[in-house]
Amino acid sequence: MSTEQGYFTEANSADVVISRNAKAENKRLAEVMEVITRHLHAAVKEIEPTEKEWFDAIMFLTRTGQMCNEWRQEWILLSDTLGVSMLVDAINNRKPSGASESTVLGPFHVANAPELPLGSDICLDQKGTPMIVAGRILSTDGTPIAHAKVDVWQANDEGFYDVQQKGIQPDFNLRGVFRTNDRGEYWFKGVKPKYYPIPDDGPVGQLIGALGRHPYRPAHLHYIITAPGFETLTTHIFDPDDPYIHSDAVFGVKESLMAKFEPVSDPARMADHGFEKPFVEVHHDFVLAPAK
């Protein structure tokens, strides 16, 4: 590309801006900025913003950064609600045929959750409808993977994670790390998840509200599954009967991630699992891709 493109005009605008990067030592950054500049200028030419619209955009972008603090990341929320986070996830996690699909990590994972014996109840405050989750971790040829690490976390019956309600929920409520047994099996108890809104009291909430969109995520359970020799799988399972299953505010739902949350009210089965009220039962297997 020529470094001498002449002066900026409406017609040559992107080329002039891009030509300035000819001396960049970081070639990847220059390549990324070339793509961004080209699409940015094309978008501005299609939109033909008024000067007021341009300034409104500047102020929206400014407020989005200023909303961020130690526990709130409004820019990730914007990336999530515009489908960018899921697109980056898709690009970085193209799976071989038969392997389970990934979805967004979300902001509520905690690194040091306790490792628990199989069958433990991660619901520490006994609120909501009890749930038992069981399944197997398999390789793409169907072989069970023993000693795989299954890190799970979920929101409570009211739609909040423990870290959003410090002092209200017990620490590490609804989190646990399990290891599959020799047959590749895992199982644990939790609580039936419920839909909840993403934080919508900031610029991103205002934007999606103005677009006629709701802020809800359908009920789901988070997993990170790791095993030596396999790609790590970060994913959710979803309740297909959730009212927001077709309109997840962050686009995380995939057909293959549906699980059946089966209601059980048979007293004998309740007694089998040590539950004193009706519960839901979920069976879900995951298939890990071989490490690259």
Place this chain on the structure above:
Amino acid sequence: MSTEQGYFTEANSADVVISRNAKAENKRLAEVMEVITRHLHAAVKEIEPTEKEWFDAIMFLTRTGQMCNEWRQEWILLSDTLGVSMLVDAINNRKPSGASESTVLGPFHVANAPELPLGSDICLDQKGTPMIVAGRILSTDGTPIAHAKVDVWQANDEGFYDVQQKGIQPDFNLRGVFRTNDRGEYWFKGVKPKYYPIPDDGPVGQLIGALGRHPYRPAHLHYIITAPGFETLTTHIFDPDDPYIHSDAVFGVKESLMAKFEPVSDPARMADHGFEKPFVEVHHDFVLAPAK
């Protein structure tokens, strides 16, 4: 557009996100977000960012907002350095043939600068090379425009505006509002402008530095010219001999905005203008477009 696009996939990502805006009451916002979403997803697909690159971008965007305060607007600086501000200016100020071209307003205009008699010296601290500027304000048919308002401002000999050096420069240094006489003429005294860097101690400065770009704007003088019945003209004149004239950090230079800064060291002419040292003389006429 269908509101039921099925679940998000890498292939249909932009369509799924756009389909969610079907119920937006603000149709212009929905149209703008459709264009942005389409280009954003296309750019992500071309770039194929790693998860780390995506997170680095999130943190850059966050810091850009957090750098903003009452007197610093880092998002405008990003818009300026990516050529977006000039593109929005170009789109909003397409001029009829013969009218003077516009350029960026910049962040240093002050609304209430003093109105001064023609010929006044706006340089209140006598620093730098004296300058006399003169010209006419004309309509596109060449008729002089009497009583046009000519609002001018400039950086000092060290490249700073008065508002950047409160307490160092006199208030309203190098600012003034003049009215053309019956022959459409204006003239005033100032100081020969010099190139200066845009504020480069924030995320935008880091970005352009990493791209091998310098932060300098070539020497220029700002104008806003208003007259009843004509479009307001916001523009600069530039010194074509400036070392940065071909690489303005904010892309504001246009061929038609070049002026000649003519050095004068003839003692008789110095005495004519009341200067005690050599000065520069600038003649520049402006042509206003008729009001739409």
